[in-house]
Amino acid sequence: MRYASVNGERREAEPKLHGTCPNCDREVIAKCGQRRIWHWSHRGKLDCDHWWEPETEWHRSWKAFFPQAWQEVIHIAADGERHIADVKNDKGLVVELQHSPIAAEERLSRESFYERMVWVVDGMLYKRDLAAFRKAVDFASVTSDKQNRLILIPLTERAEIFRRWAPLQCPVFVDFGDEELQIGGFVPPERLLWHFLLDRGTGRVVVAPVTRASFIEFALNGSDLRYLALMRRDNPRRRYRARMSRF
Structure with missing residues (x-):
């Protein structure tokens, strides 16, 4: 994730910071290495949103066009199901940025869940x-x-x-x-x-x-x-x- 909650504030990953996941409220670690872009990661192999994919520079460049408050927004359905939308604007439109391969079943599930959404797909993956x-x-x-x-x-x-x-x-x-x-x-x-x-x-x-x-x-x-x-x-x-x- 790009953002986590640090002492009640929305923060990007930085060395030595400690935060919590805005979706599940569990502890996340600031990963600030040389090979990958800086990001937050859950401890161990915990993943609170199985729809989430690893963040890339392509994701970041697209997210940068939008206000920070619209990035990585928790979307909660009427039945309580929760997922993190890549971008959700102030009118409720979700923009999902898809870089990794995605199964047809998951794609249709996301579309049904968000309802008002569009896909932006990285055509350079293959x-x-x-x-x-x-x-x-x-x-x-x-x-x-x-x-x-x-x-x-x-x-x-x-x-x-x-x-x-x-x-x-x-x-x-x-x-x-x-x-x-x-x-x-x-x-x-x-x-x-x-x-x-x-x-x-x-x-x-x-x-x-x-x-x-x-x-x-x-x-x-x-x-x-x-x-x-x-x-x-x-x-x-x-x-x-x-x-x-x-x-």
Whole structure:
């Protein structure tokens, strides 16, 4: 964990600090080594939330976009079940940051538990995912939906990254970091996330590119997402643009 309770205050791990877990109130130890980012850990092999995954720099960089009070928030269901949400904003929207592999059963359990949530997935976990996604997107069929969002129909559905997140119940946004991914030979001018959508007509997973900056603003204050949209053919130099769209 990034935060623990130290003398009643929310603190990050530092050498020689002693704290308690905000979820189970048991003792946690400040792990401040050289190989891993500094964090809090329960004594022994105790883990009070089996949904929790080891914190990485990728997690930390995403959490840093949000106020500290929204990070690692205890979410309690009506029946008393408790879990630690990676990010939960002041409107109750949960953003789960997923780096490690996750079983379909656990994914669906989390979605049912949090109800109002979105996934941000680290697309760089598996090298084969990046290569497969790059090919699927670069040679994808390009169309648009009723909201005029640019929609990519992947070259193949067999890529594991698409199958891994089906069936789609809550929104999934995949983050490939600074990797340059082309759309039909065009390099988008902004850093993107890749929104996986279900085409209800065909049952296939399709992809809608959305600007990363607008996703962060959406999670912060509920503003519109900006998806890429097709430009009119009378402007051949700018094939795509970003367009505001309700989530």
